[in-house]
Amino acid sequence: MNYWLMKTEPDVFSLADLQACQDQIEPWDGIRNYQARNFMRDDMELGDQILFYHSNTKPPGVVGIAEVASKPYPDPTAFDEKSNYYDPKSDPDNPRWVLVDVKFKAELKRDVPLDEIKTIPECAEMRLIQRGNRLSINPVTKAEFQAIKKAGMRKG
DNA sequence: GCCAACGTTGGC
DNA sequence: GCCAACGTTGGC
Numbered sequence: 001m002n003y004w005l006m007k008t009e010p011d012v013f014s015l016a017d018l019q020a021c022q023d024q025i026e027p028w029d030g031i032r033n034y035q036a037r038n039f040m041r042d043d044m045e046l047g048d049q050i051l052f053y054h055s056n057t058k059p060p061g062v063v064g065i066a067e068v069a070s071k072p073y074p075d076p077t078a079f080d081e082k083s084n085y086y087d088p089k090s091d092p093d094n095p096r097w098v099l100v101d102v103k104f105k106a107e108l109k110r111d112v113p114l115d116e117i118k119t120i121p122e123c124a125e126m127r128l129i130q131r132g133n134r135l136s137i138n139p140v141t142k143a144e145f146q147a148i149k150k151a152g153m154r155k156g
Numbered sequence: 157g158c159c160a161a162c163g164t165t166g167g168c
Numbered sequence: 169g170c171c172a173a174c175g176t177t178g179g180c
Binding site: 033034035131132133134 | 160161162163164
């Protein structure tokens, strides 16, 4: 069992959008960064737990829990000329971009904003809070995952 | 809207 | 294989 943090801009795709999907499952498409792709392709397993993070919001922060709901498979948007994520260099016979399906698990009782994550001792080493971090998929430790989940399940 | 950080592209 | 130019991310 692995733990992850996955960023999304809620204007594009939010936790509520995921919750509203058929079966509450949706492909995590549009990842066009090799490191993030490699995490999905090489390291994600069915049932892995995900901190669902909203970026470009006021404030940014973790808003819910999701889980990995498929094995990796080619990202179909890379082959769709009409898609914003179309990549003419991705050969269908040798796909460049892969994704996993993500399933809604829970909405936190309260959001855990980035500012608060920075104050959680267990999270001091998180890549998320380090300078210049832009990666949209980050591995997190079990301790980090549990500390943020606990903060989000607390009343307040 | 600004801008620092950083990934990618492409000429050489 | 270097590196300048360019594009994107994402907090502020």
